[in-house]
Amino acid sequence: MVAGLLLPPLVAAGLWFGVGEILVVSRATFQISWLGLAVVAASGIVLALLAGSRLSPVASLMGGLAFTALGVLPTIEMQGVRVLPDRWLPAGMEAGFQTVAYSGVLLFLGVALLVVSLFPSRWRSSARHIEYADPYGSSAPSPYLPQGGPEDATRPMFRE
Known part of the structure; x- marks a missing residue:
């Protein structure tokens, strides 16, 4: 939750x-900004951890809502309604925001x-597998009880 x-x-x-x-660096000096590339790469790594890990x-839901809201704002502004204030970020970051937002990346x-x-796999708990005892003493596994690990938790019946 704190990660979100x-x-x-x-x-x-x-x-x-x-x-x-x-x-800014490419416009001013016609060179590559290695700092900018490193920060974008680090942001991509953190985004991948947010999207793909067992957090x-x-x-990811809260981050998705925030990014979607910020991504919709330029669309609203293109309709003639002023939503974003002028100079609400430092100059370099505002240029980056406008590039990322108006291109649709956000x-x-x-x-x-x-x-x-x-x-659904993100919402499952990582609890251990529970062995169910057969109340009728049958040696055959019941098709209605989970057989495997967490991958069988959403299946309605056991499949071989």
């Missing part, structure tokens, strides 16, 4: 700073995190 509060803002800030740094699915990341949080 801390990691998405760090990913957003890193992405905005890194892309802004790449833009709580609420973490909306893409938000929807991806929302979809990742919907998988």
Whole structure:
């Protein structure tokens, strides 16, 4: 749960700073900003941990909602409604935000995190396998009781 509060803002800030740094340095000196590339790569690693790990699915759900909301804001602004204030971020980060938001990358990341949080395997607990005793003393396994580990938890009947 704490990861859902801390990691998405760090990913957003890193992405905005890194892309802004790449833009500013490439426009000013026609060179590659290794710092900007490193920050974007680190943000990608943290985003992958948020999306793919066994963290709580609420973490990716909250991050997905935030990224989706920020990704929709430029679409609203393109309709003529002013939503974002001017100069609300430092100059380099604002250039990075505008690049990432107006190109649709923030909306893409938000929807991806929302979809990742919907998988049933993310909502299962990592509890140990429980062996059920057969109340009737039969040697054959019951088709209605979970047979394997957590991968069989969502199956309605045992399949061979």
